[in-house]
Amino acid sequence: MESARDGGMIKPIALSATHMECRDLHESMAVLTDLLAFEKVAEKPGEAILKHPNTHWLLVVHEAGPDAPTKQMHNHWGVRVATTEEVDRAYEYLNAHKAEYKLGAIGRPLWNHGSYSCYFVEPGTNGWEIESYEAVNRKESAKAKAGGVRGPHWTSHFPEERFPGRGYVPQGFTHGTLVARDMNVNRKFYTEVLGLEVHQANDHVIYVKHPNTKTYIVCAERKEFKVFSPNFRNTLTVESNETVKEAYRLFSEEGDSLGVTELFPINENGSSNSFFFRDPGTNCWEITSHP
Ligand SMILES: [Fe+2]
Numbered sequence: 517m518e519s520a521r522d523g524g525m526i527k528p529i530a531l532s533a534t535h536m537e538c539r540d541l542h543e544s545m546a547v548l549t550d551l552l553a554f555e556k557v558a559e560k561p562g563e564a565i566l567k568h569p570n571t572h573w574l575l576v577v578h579e580a581g582p583d584a585p586t587k588q589m590h591n592h593w594g595v596r597v598a599t600t601e602e603v604d605r606a607y608e609y610l611n612a613h614k615a616e617y618k619l620g621a622i623g624r625p626l627w628n629h630g631s632y633s634c635y636f637v638e639p640g641t642n643g644w645e646i647e648s649y650e651a652v653n654r655k656e657s658a659k660a661k662a663g664g665v666r667g668p669h670w671t672s673h674f675p676e677e678r679f680p681g682r683g684y685v686p687q688g689f690t691h692g693t694l695v696a697r698d699m700n701v702n703r704k705f706y707t708e709v710l711g712l713e714v715h716q717a718n719d720h721v722i723y724v725k726h727p728n729t730k731t732y733i734v735c736a737e738r739k740e741f742k743v744f745s746p747n748f749r750n751t752l753t754v755e756s757n758e759t760v761k762e763a764y765r766l767f768s769e770e771g772d773s774l775g776v777t778e779l780f781p782i783n784e785n786g787s788s789n790s791f792f793f794r795d796p797g798t799n800c801w802e803i804t805s806h807p
Pocket residue numbers: 592593594645691734
């Protein structure tokens with residue numbers, strides 16, 4: 517594990533949210549709530565904030581209309597069920613409701629680095645994964661490895677009564693994804709600049725997380741990938757508006773040498789300040805003082 521939290525230039529208090537772009541908010545929300553157990557926290561025209569009741573990470577969904585670019589499966593998000601059997605049942609349930617929810621491809625469940633997962637495409641073209649780490653979690657020692665991301669992310673079981681009739685129960689919202697051209701460059705940026713924790717998952721993959729939570733972002737090295745609008749980003753919350761401004765000053769003055777590949781204007785309107793930037797792998801991030 518590598519953590520440069522004390523030495524990290526930005527000192528985020530949370531990896532608070534992740535943002536997904538969709539084509540039709542209504543269609544994508546139906547999938548997220550009915551098939552993945554998210555609940556709506558807030559909604560305004562063209563945007564909704566969702567949360568799985570058993571985990572902290574917010575999912576902000578932005579509607580970009582029918583011409584929003586097609587996403588790729590290596591950018592995806594994942595929820596976790598407790599058992600491998602539930603992944604198989606999820607696969608059956610998704611197939612049975614494919615037309616109703618306008619789902620794209622639904623992949624047969626497969627084993628992948630210790631998880632057993634079913635991947636599918638929601639109507640906004642985003643990939644989603646329903647994963648189980650039941651097999652890994654049979655070994656007590658495995659739960660604590662890699663920052664504990666493969667162990668339970670919740671303190672109490674999400675009961676089937678809250679998500680009945682599907683044959684599977686998403687227990688929590690666990691992960692998102694990032695891409696890197698050069699893993700070592702991204703790793704250094706996440707620890708030394710963003711003050712996050714990095715764990716090696718395998719030769720080509722790292723897990724990036726905030727030290728206080730198990731939510732993780734899987735960063736994989738890719739030769740080719742698309743760059744999307746800031747509608748696809750992850751949010752770090754810092755302590756105050758002043759902290760946002762300090763971070764902005766730092767990135768304005770030293771961003772190039774730190775690995776910031778694009779810096780967007782700061783937003784100082786309203787009660788919280790925020791700005792977007794891209795990391796060395798072109799992934800978009802937001803730093804905000806919003807809780
Ligand atoms: Fe995944």
